[in-house]
Amino acid sequence: MAKLQYLTGFNNEHETEALAGALPMGQFSPQKVKYNLYAEQLSTTAFTASRASNRRSWTYRLRPSVAMSDFAPMALGNIVTAPHTTPCPPNAMRWSPFPFTDEPTDFVNGLTTLAANGSAHTHIGMAIHLYSANANMEKKAFYNADGELLIIPQHGEMLIKTEFGRLSLEPEEIAVIPRGVKFSIDVISKHCRGYVCENYGQPFTLPERGPVGANGYANQRDFHYPVAWFEDNDNPHTLVTKFDGQLYQATLLHSPFDVVAWVGNSAPYKYNLNAFNVINSVSFDHPDPSIFTVLTSPSAHEGTANVDFVIFPERWMVAEHTFRPPYYHRNIMSEFMGLIKGAYDAKEKGFEPGGASLHNCMTPHGPEAAVFNKATQETLTPQRYKDTLAFMLESSLVIKPTPFALNTPCRQTDYINCWKGLKKQFTGQPE
Numbered sequence: 001m002a003k004l005q006y007l008t009g010f011n012n013e014h015e016t017e018a019l020a021g022a023l024p025m026g027q028f029s030p031q032k033v034k035y036n037l038y039a040e041q042l043s044t045t046a047f048t049a050s051r052a053s054n055r056r057s058w059t060y061r062l063r064p065s066v067a068m069s070d071f072a073p074m075a076l077g078n079i080v081t082a083p084h085t086t087p088c089p090p091n092a093m094r095w096s097p098f099p100f101t102d103e104p105t106d107f108v109n110g111l112t113t114l115a116a117n118g119s120a121h122t123h124i125g126m127a128i129h130l131y132s133a134n135a136n137m138e139k140k141a142f143y144n145a146d147g148e149l150l151i152i153p154q155h156g157e158m159l160i161k162t163e164f165g166r167l168s169l170e171p172e173e174i175a176v177i178p179r180g181v182k183f184s185i186d187v188i189s190k191h192c193r194g195y196v197c198e199n200y201g202q203p204f205t206l207p208e209r210g211p212v213g214a215n216g217y218a219n220q221r222d223f224h225y226p227v228a229w230f231e232d233n234d235n236p237h238t239l240v241t242k243f244d245g246q247l248y249q250a251t252l253l254h255s256p257f258d259v260v261a262w263v264g265n266s267a268p269y270k271y272n273l274n275a276f277n278v279i280n281s282v283s284f285d286h287p288d289p290s291i292f293t294v295l296t297s298p299s300a301h302e303g304t305a306n307v308d309f310v311i312f313p314e315r316w317m318v319a320e321h322t323f324r325p326p327y328y329h330r331n332i333m334s335e336f337m338g339l340i341k342g343a344y345d346a347k348e349k350g351f352e353p354g355g356a357s358l359h360n361c362m363t364p365h366g367p368e369a370a371v372f373n374k375a376t377q378e379t380l381t382p383q384r385y386k387d388t389l390a391f392m393l394e395s396s397l398v399i400k401p402t403p404f405a406l407n408t409p410c411r412q413t414d415y416i417n418c419w420k421g422l423k424k425q426f427t428g429q430p431e
């Protein structure tokens with residue numbers, strides 16, 4: 001595949017045109033648009049959202065999106081939308097990697113929901129899906145009215161064609177597709193597998209940097225947006241949408257990818273997780289993992305995320321006289337984790353690439369017994385954590401597993417045993 005071009009800068013007012021002069025200058029909605037295009041605005045925040053949080057783009061296209069048939073309901077497959085009523089056990093939970101599919105399966109058909117919280121109706125909370133795809137979506141496009149989609153590949157390369165242009169995506173990168181944006185995914189590798197966070201809440205944004213200053217964490221310049229690209233294709237296409245928890249399909253008599261030019265700050269983007277500038281302790285103790293936040297979806301409560309996307313990348317660990325692995329803890333926030341590559345520092349065995357774990361509100365967790373023993377005995381020298389990339393979706397709402405997640409043979413029902421070796425060490429004597 002030819003190397004794609006991108007525009008850079010998180011949340012910039014990007015502008016791009018696939019045909020010279022297609023983008024109106026000086027105004028958004030001229031009486032007549034060049035090339036006889038239609039102007040259409042996509043608003044992914046309220047018109048009146050604060051200037052800092054406002055997201056919208058103007059597209060200039062062969063036809064307005066409303067040139068389509070009505071939607072008809074279709075089967076939901078394995079997708080679950082919150083609120084869902086399955087009782088959520090407070091147990092620590094873990095899953096082995098989910099197997100690749102051999103049945104021909106495209107990105108949308110292969111979506112399987114692991115957990116969801118909040119409510120898509122009220123634009124609060126999120127869902128966590130797995131994807132497993134080995135086929136292109138062909139003449140099918142999808143948009144999600146229930147939230148934006150954060151795609152976290154674990155295996156295989158994909159091409160994401162969208163109204164705003166094309167993005168290539170491979171493991172160690174992530175992509176975010178705003179609510180409502182039409183897209184279609186081609187598999188470049190034979191098997192593609194990963195995780196999707198469907199964020200029902202406020203769009204993901206970059207966390208504040210506080211006293212860290214003007215640089216560090218995820219820097220704006222490392223976010224890549226597509227350049228305008230369009231198809232003048234009058235063959236029938238199917239448009240699938242998830243709206244209010246249900247799937248619907250409609251017919252288009254043309255390709256939905258007919259945007260010749262666009263301007264705005266609401267568009268799909270991708271980010272290479274290796275661009276994350278890791279900030280960590282250079283003295284002692286283990287800081288809270290909020291230092292590893294790449295993107296945050298704020299809730300109505302200041303400092304309390306609807307969902308944070310956090311990564312645990314390769315880094316140096318130098319903390320002195322410190323228990324270096326993640327500390328034992330109980331947290332009001334609920335923590336879902338996945339592993340993209342290597343091993344995670346709290347677990348040497350059992351948490352594998354393509355697998356998952358869930359530690360809900362106040363569920364105790366921390367390093368397994370073997371990790372505790374090693375970490376309390378080893379001589380501490382500067383150490384490079386290599387070949388590792390885990391992520392966490394941390395939410396202020398309880399993350400409720402679906403019946404699939406609770407009952408799949410991938411669920412490790414013996415997870416709790418990894419802490420069984422943590423025996424009393426107290427002797428009554430200070431050592």
Ligand SMILES: O=C(O)Cc1cc(O)ccc1O
Binds near residue numbers: 326346365
């Ligand atoms: O539970 C986990 O493994 C995630 C986590 C990592 C860390 O470094 C500190 C706290 C925390 O919840």
Ligand SMILES: [Fe+2]
Binds near residue numbers: 329331335365
């Ligand atoms: Fe944790």
